[in-house]
Amino acid sequence: MENKYKLFHVFAIGILIGMVSIAIMLSLNKPYTQNEVIFKPVHDTLCKESVLYYLNLFDVKQPNIVLKQALLETGNFTSRLCKENNNLFGLKRFSTGQYFKFSHWAESIVMYKWTIQYKYESGCYYEFLDTIGYAEDINYTAKLKAL
Numbered sequence: 001m002e003n004k005y006k007l008f009h010v011f012a013i014g015i016l017i018g019m020v021s022i023a024i025m026l027s028l029n030k031p032y033t034q035n036e037v038i039f040k041p042v043h044d045t046l047c048k049e050s051v052l053y054y055l056n057l058f059d060v061k062q063p064n065i066v067l068k069q070a071l072l073e074t075g076n077f078t079s080r081l082c083k084e085n086n087n088l089f090g091l092k093r094f095s096t097g098q099y100f101k102f103s104h105w106a107e108s109i110v111m112y113k114w115t116i117q118y119k120y121e122s123g124c125y126y127e128f129l130d131t132i133g134y135a136e137d138i139n140y141t142a143k144l145k146a147l
Contacts, residue, residue: 046077046105051088054106060113062125068147069129072140091115 044050051070055063073090074082081087086102089112093100102108120128126141134140 044104046082051105051109054109058106058109058113060109061117061120065125065144066109066112068144071147072143088112089116 048067048071052063052067055066060066070088071077073079074088077088081090081099082105084101085099086105086108087099088105088108091100091108091111092098100108100111102111116132116134119132126144129135129144130141137143
């Protein structure tokens, strides 16, 4: 029963996102593809403060820990994946294993919320990351705690 609820939740979020995207497209009177994320950034500079701003804006749970993840994953926002793909978390497509490429780094925060955090309900976030096998590095959460 719990899997049906999660599937319904993911489906409902997808429909809501689609409806919002269509409303935004119509209001902008600009053609977009169905899969294109429509986003107008408020904070363009990639820094801790801006990432934390968007984590809170998008209501990401445990924003301070997720900020640490972004810092660790990108080497303090210096990695090639971060600079070229605007991907703060090393997020990959499940179907191909290729890294997502975003037009703005804040979009990767939204994708993180949609693909990772929908699984989180409550409790210790570090344990959650370990439980879902978020990282291949067995010392990942220890490294996060040390930041």
